Amino acid sequence: MGTNAPTQARKRAKPQRAGQMLKRAFMRAQRMRTKPKIAIIDYGAGNIASVANALEKCGAKTIIAKTPAAMETSGIQTRKAATQNSDVQAQKGAKTSSAAKFAACLQKADAIVLPGVGSFSCAKNISKIRAPLLAAMEKKPFFGICLGMQLLFSNSEEAKGSGLGIFEGKVRRLKCKKLPNVGWRSISIKGKSLLFAGIxxxxxxxxxxxAIRGSKRTSALSCAGSDKFVCALEKGNTFAVQFHPEKSGPNGLKLLSNFVKIVQGASKCR
Amino acid sequence: MQYKRIIPCLDVKCGQVVKGKSFRRLAYAGDALSLAKKYCEQGADELVFLDIAASAQGRSTYSRLTRKVAQEIFIPFTVGGGIRTLEDAAQILQNGADKISINTAAVENPLLIPQIAEKFGSQAVVVAIDAKRNAKGWSVFTYGGRKDTGIDAVKWAKKAASLGAGEILLTSMDQDGTNSGYDIALSSAVCAAANIPLIASGGAGSAKDICSVFKAGADAALLAGILHRNETTIPRLKKQVASAGIPMRT
Incomplete structure (x- = not known):
């Protein structure tokens, strides 16, 4: 009530100005509301900053959802802090609250992005958050990038551990003279795709x-040498790409804007 | 289709881009961030930032520039110079760089390569090699071209690749700043020895030079002087290279 009182008083004194102020505040609130909130999962590897920067550029608000594993052991800077903390009880307490924090982060987001630079061995960090992630993916748009796409499959030749198993297929090592397959490639888009609209x-x-070879949900293909691989997947509200849209210049920003638009559409329906 | 890459290189000293000749006689070329933006708009495929003061003075590479670049530029970029430990690398990568390049630290402690690769993936590790011709072949130099290690450059490239490097950034010290073409023999020797992408550097003077180093097997060509001095532009170079039958992203 205390905060309302001055505006009320001003409203009575100068009705026109107060009306304008209210209108402006309303517009600001409207803008904030239309900016979709996208949670980026930080599982202790990978370039989170680039993905966040690119999504913000495309008109989204980003929040970082740190997995419990990323909070405790895999972050180099946090590891130092953890060893200093000898109190086991305190660590245990932190563990449960960090898991809850992660779930809460996904809860308040309009969409989820699983970025990826790293190795499939990160799957062990992902398997721990499997339940809240799968629950959120059922309701909200999801976008996997690079390793984030590979983690949607159950296993990989790269490392042990099981991924989310949403798609059928296996992640295989590319058969190509020079690896890693680094650089710009043209891709061929199959059918109509929401993600690639306007590119x-x-x-x-x-x-x-x-990379993944052959999947029923393929929406785009590319080649490394003569090795054809899947570079985009779409299944309902779940999208994934093998390339890095956050690093693909204007094309990449267009693709991410398309995803942000999809998120806006989905959150209106909800 | 696979495109060959054109990569402008920004040698940075205190936030300013500098260009030297054979690693000496530095001249200022402009503000790092605005030059980076300009090249990005012109259609550069990637960018490389080398903090040339860092290794020599033992200072760790500044992360502020990295953060700013990551906020405004949406193509891949590599940051190098003064990275000595896994923690240094982690700091740069967490600030938004896609790759780090290590030179002196990798020569002195080769196990740093697998250490970083294991944590961030091979694609994040670029091993930079400064090579100078000698009687037998090429020798590896460290500390910004100041110390001759006597290590054979081709053998070192092969070893770096087997240790988990994702790319090799090969600079010919003899050709650097001369504008008289890349060291083709060096590039093709390294290309044959190491099965990872090669970024050739040092000596680019014209589109013809770039074409010949691509034909020698390099995957990317690093350019500095000819772009900084406005002798040509990236779109013009790309057009010329593409007309020679080499796939370019335009």
């Missing part, structure tokens, strides 16, 4: 050694 010359930046 005339689909050339994107790739950086990987493993």
């Amino acid at each position: 005339k010359k689909p050339v994107f930046y790739f950086c990987h050694s493993y």
